Amino acid sequence: MPVLDDANTSAISIYDTRSGRERPFSPAHPGRVGIYVCGVTPYAPPHVGHARPLVIWDVIRTHLERRGYLVTLVQNFTDVDDKLIERAARDGVAVSDLAARHSAQYLALMERLLVRPPDIMPRATEHVPDIIELVSRLLEGEHAYTSHGDVYFQVASAPDYGLLPRRDAEAMKVGARLDPNPDKRDPRDFALWKRQVPGEPSWPSPFGGGRPGWHVECSAMAHRYLGTEIDLHGGGLDLVFPHHENERVQSEAGYGVRPHVGFWVHNGLVTTDGTKMSKSLENGADLASLLDRFGGPVVRGFLLSAHYRSPLEFSIEALSEHARAYERIKRLYLATRDAAPPARDLPGEAGQRVMTFPDQLLRALDRDFNTARAFAELFEMVRAANALISGASSLPSRDRENARGFARRNLAVADAALGLFVRTEGEERSAVPEEVEALVEARRLARRRHDFAEADRLREQIVAYGYQVEDTPDGSVARPLGGPRG
Numbered sequence: 001m002p003v004l005d006d007a008n009t010s011a012i013s014i015y016d017t018r019s020g021r022e023r024p025f026s027p028a029h030p031g032r033v034g035i036y037v038c039g040v041t042p043y044a045p046p047h048v049g050h051a052r053p054l055v056i057w058d059v060i061r062t063h064l065e066r067r068g069y070l071v072t073l074v075q076n077f078t079d080v081d082d083k084l085i086e087r088a089a090r091d092g093v094a095v096s097d098l099a100a101r102h103s104a105q106y107l108a109l110m111e112r113l114l115v116r117p118p119d120i121m122p123r124a125t126e127h128v129p130d131i132i133e134l135v136s137r138l139l140e141g142e143h144a145y146t147s148h149g150d151v152y153f154q155v156a157s158a159p160d161y162g163l164l165p166r167r168d169a170e171a172m173k174v175g176a177r178l179d180p181n182p183d184k185r186d187p188r189d190f191a192l193w194k195r196q197v198p199g200e201p202s203w204p205s206p207f208g209g210g211r212p213g214w215h216v217e218c219s220a221m222a223h224r225y226l227g228t229e230i231d232l233h234g235g236g237l238d239l240v241f242p243h244h245e246n247e248r249v250q251s252e253a254g255y256g257v258r259p260h261v262g263f264w265v266h267n268g269l270v271t272t273d274g275t276k277m278s279k280s281l282e283n284g285a286d287l288a289s290l291l292d293r294f295g296g297p298v299v300r301g302f303l304l305s306a307h308y309r310s311p312l313e314f315s316i317e318a319l320s321e322h323a324r325a326y327e328r329i330k331r332l333y334l335a336t337r338d339a340a341p342p343a344r345d346l347p348g349e350a351g352q353r354v355m356t357f358p359d360q361l362l363r364a365l366d367r368d369f370n371t372a373r374a375f376a377e378l379f380e381m382v383r384a385a386n387a388l389i390s391g392a393s394s395l396p397s398r399d400r401e402n403a404r405g406f407a408r409r410n411l412a413v414a415d416a417a418l419g420l421f422v423r424t425e426g427e428e429r430s431a432v433p434e435e436v437e438a439l440v441e442a443r444r445l446a447r448r449r450h451d452f453a454e455a456d457r458l459r460e461q462i463v464a465y466g467y468q469v470e471d472t473p474d475g476s477v478a479r480p481l482g483g484p485r486g
Contacts, residue, residue, distance in 0.1 A: 003114075004172050005127040007316065011067075011363075011366045011405060012024070012025040012063075012064075012067060012366050013025060013366070013367060013368055014232070014263050014265060014368055014369070015265070015309060015368050016263045016264055016265070017164055017240060017244075017260075017264035017265070017266050018163065018164055018248075018261070018263075018264045019056075020166070021294075022368055023263070025263070025264065026262075027231045028071070028229035028237055029229075031068070031069060032069065032070045032071075032072070033064050033068060033069045033070070033071045033072070033081070033231045033232065034071075034072050034074075034225075034226035034227070034229075034230050034232075035057070035060075035061065035072065035073045035074065035226075035230075035231065035232045035233075035234065036054060036074045036075075036076075036218070036221075036222040036225075036226055036230050036232075036233050036234070037057050037073065037074070037075040037118070037233075037234040037235060038075075038076065038078075038234070038235035038236075038239055038243070038244075039075045039076045039077050039078065039121070039219055040077065040078070040102075040106055041077075041078040041079075041081045041083055041084060042077055042078075042079060042098070042099045042100075042101075042102035042103045042105075042106060043081075043083050043084045043087040043088075043098060043099070043102060043227055044087065044102060044106060045102065045105055045286060045287075045288065046106050046109055046287045046288075047277060047285055047286060047287055048101075048270055048277065048285045048286075048290055048299070048303075049236075049270040049276075049277035049278065049314075050106070050287065050298075051109070051113055051269050051287055051299065051303055052236075052267060052269075052303045052312065053234065053235065053267050053306075054110055054113060054115050055113055055304055055419070056234075056267050056302050056304070056308045056369070056371075057073065057075070057114060057234060058094075058114075058115045058116060058419060059304065059365070059369060059371060059417070059418060059419065060232070060234075060265075060369050061073050061348050062116075062416070062417065063262075063362075063365045063366075063369060063417065066341070066362070066417070067366075067415070069282040071119075072119050072120070072121050072225070073080075073118040073120075074118060074119065074120045074121075074122065074221070074222065074225045074226060075118040075120075075121055076121065076122050076123070076124065076217070076218060076221050077099070077103050077106075077121065077122070077123045077124070078093065078124055078214065078217060078218075079095075079096070079100075079103065079123045079124055079125050080099075080124050080125050080201050080211055080212065081124075081140070081214055081456060082214075082219075084098060084099055084451045084459035085200055085201070089199070091396045094202075095201055096125070099123075099135070099425075100355045100450070103123075104450060105288075106280055107341065107447070109287050109288060109291065110471075111471040112296045113291070113296050113299065113300050114290045114296050114297065114300055114419045114421050114470075114471075115300075115419075115471075116470065116471070117203060117455075117471070119392050119456075120225050120456075121452060122221045122224070122225065124212060124217040124221065126205045127217070127220055127221050127224060128212065129330070130220040130221065130223070130224045131193075131212045131216055131220040131376055132193075132203075132256045133219060133220070133331050134192075134216060134219060134220045134223070134250070134255075135151055135192045135193050135205075135207065135212075135216060136206060137254040137255075138151075138153060138192065138250060138253060138254050139151065139207075141157075141253060141254070141292075142154070142157065143157045143250070143254070144192055145183075145185065145255040146207055147183040148183055148195065149195030149196070149207070149208045149210065150183060150191055150193060150194055150195050150210075151191070151192045151193035151207050151248070152165060152183075152184055152185070152189040152190065152191055152192060153191075153192050153215075153250050153253075154184055154185065154189060155186055155188040155190070155249070156185075157253065158249035158252075158253060160249075161245070161249055161310060162187070162242055163245070163248070164240050164241065164248060165240050165241035165245055167241065174289060175479065190213065190215060190242065190249070191203065191213035192212070192213050192215075192216045192245050193210050193211070193212060193213060194210050194211050194213060194397040195208060195209070195210045196208065196209035196210045196211075214243065215243055215246040215247050216244070216247075216250060217248065217249050218409070219250050219254065222251070223251065223255060228255045228256070228257040228259060228260055229257060229260060229262070230261045230262070231261075231262045231263065232261075232262065232263050232265050233261040233263070233264050233265065234264075234265045234266065234267070235266060235267075235271055236266065236267055236269055237266045237267065237268055237309075238269060239266065240264075240266055244264065244266075248260070248261065248264075254468075266309070266428065267308045267309065268306070268307075268308065268310045268311040268312060269311055269313065270303075270311075270312050270313075271311050271312070271313050272285070272313070272314050272315070274313070277314065285314055287299075290319065294319060294320075294323055296421070297419075297421050298322060298326050298418055299319070300419060301325075301326055301375070301418070301420065302318065302319050302322040303323055304371040304372075304374075304375065304418060305322060305371070305372060305375055306371075306372050307368075307372045308369060308370065308371065308425055309368075310372075314392065316391065325379065325468050328379070328382055329378070329379075329382055329411070329414075329420065331409075332382050332385060332386060332407055332411065333411050335389065335404070335407075336385075336389070336404045336405075336407045336411070337408060339401065339404035339407070339408040340401065340405050341404045341405050341409070342402050342405035342406045342409060343405070344353075344398075344399075344400060345428055346388065346399060346402060346403055346406065347395070347399065349361050349384075350384040350385075350388050351384075351388065351403070353381060353384040354381055354384050354385050354388065354403060354406045354407065354410065355406060357377060357378075357381040357410045357413070357414075358409075358410065358413045360377045361374050361377050361378065361413060361414060361417055362417070364376075364377055365417060371418065374414075374417065374418060374419050375418070378414050378418075381407075381410055381455070382407075385404075385406070385407040385410070386458065388400060388403035389403045389404050389407065390443070426437050436462055436478045437478065438467055439458050439461050439462050439478075440462065440476050440477070440478050441460050443455050443458040443459060443462070443469060443476065444475070444476050446458060462478055465486070
């Protein structure tokens with residue numbers, strides 16, 4: 001994607017959980033960024049809490065691209081896991097069928113949230129050989145041991161265990177004793193491979209039949225697609241420990257690179273009445289119902305309205321308030337969509353705010369992807385633009401028209417950065433070659449069949465024609481690379 005303004009990649013700073021501070025961003029390989037984001041365990045319908053990391057990482061990827069990077073975003077499905085097995089047994093269905101059904105729901109809701117699909121969406125069950133290879137490495141390096149058919153990571157072999165959550169090793173050992181397991185040498189040790197149990201999915205391995213542990217799945221998949229040095233590794237704050245800490249130590253021990261992640265990036269959780277929204281607590285607001293009621297742009301904007309590292313308290317009242325704010329954006333769009341490009345500077349403080357909006361928006365995103373600040377700048381710009389173009393304005397008509405042109409440009413910039421999709425239903429799109437339209441239709445059919453490998457291949461062909469494919473509430477559409485979103 002072409003850079004909106006002069007590339008200034010050194011301006012980006014990101015908060016890193018590992019170091020506990022915001023640092024200037026520099027990728028392992030100049031000009032390229034590899035991102036791994038932990039996805040869902042698809043054992044129940046997605047709730048609004050699952051949507052927050054989706055939209056956050058969509059904005060992060062887009063902003064890095066705008067600043068000139070070539071980005072590869074990988075987000076997995078954990079399609080074999082204790083919770084999946086338990087729910088499938090309760091419902092009397094196959095684990096694979098349960099995972100496939102809820103994975104398809106997740107992908108459909110992703111489209112409604114106006115989120116570009118990740119470049120790669122691996123499933124754990126498709127990468128068992130990669131997982132076995134990593135477990136074998138850890139055994140050979142004496143970082144792991146077998147016990148009655150299970151394989152455990154030996155935490156004592158990682159002297160800095162507890163680095164991400166900043167927990168004292170002895171304190172974690174005491175906590176782990178609350179759930180003793182005689183098969184472990186150390187209560188902190190965690191499963192890399194679980195021995196075969198009748199009725200559960202299993203695969204053959206050098207250590208016996210069984211299935212992967214949760215943590216090792218992500219390490220193997222991240223390495224498979226991004227190598228030993230990952231620039232950004234993301235997920236919810238609840239994954240810092242044990243999942244990401246266990247992932248960190250086993251990856252560094254198995255692949256021999258320290259640190260293997262440049263920046264650990266964790267988003268705050270969606271809460272309801274101050275409590276984490278989760279499937280296990282059954283306090284999640286159904287995402288599909290919210291999208292039916294409010295629409296993708298409103299739900300998406302609400303999820304971006306707080307800084308990604310802050311918690312986000314969910315309520316219908318808060319979402320309704322954001323819907324009213326979104327209407328102000330939409331009204332300005334409708335008032336300016338036919339405006340000519342701006343041709344001259346605008347006078348006064350309001351004029352300065354309108355003219356400088358793109359720089360202010362991108363500066364907010366440069367500073368740890370601060371979408372809350374970006375939305376504040378957007379609403380201030382909307383207020384200033386309305387004041388300039390209203391009938392009560394004392395500006396000459398040519399200045400009011402110029403303000404309309406700036407407002408139209410600004411909304412296109414905000415749309416590209418945040419994914420507002422302010423285009424109204426029925427508006428004409430620019431002509432797209434028949435060959436590209438045919439590829440878009442073929443991709444849509446492939447996604448409907450859940451043939452995501454074929455869909456990814458078709459997407460690459462669309463890009464080769466100089467177009468990007470975007471999935472909107474109105475369907476999949478092709479637009480010139482670098483063009484505005486919506």
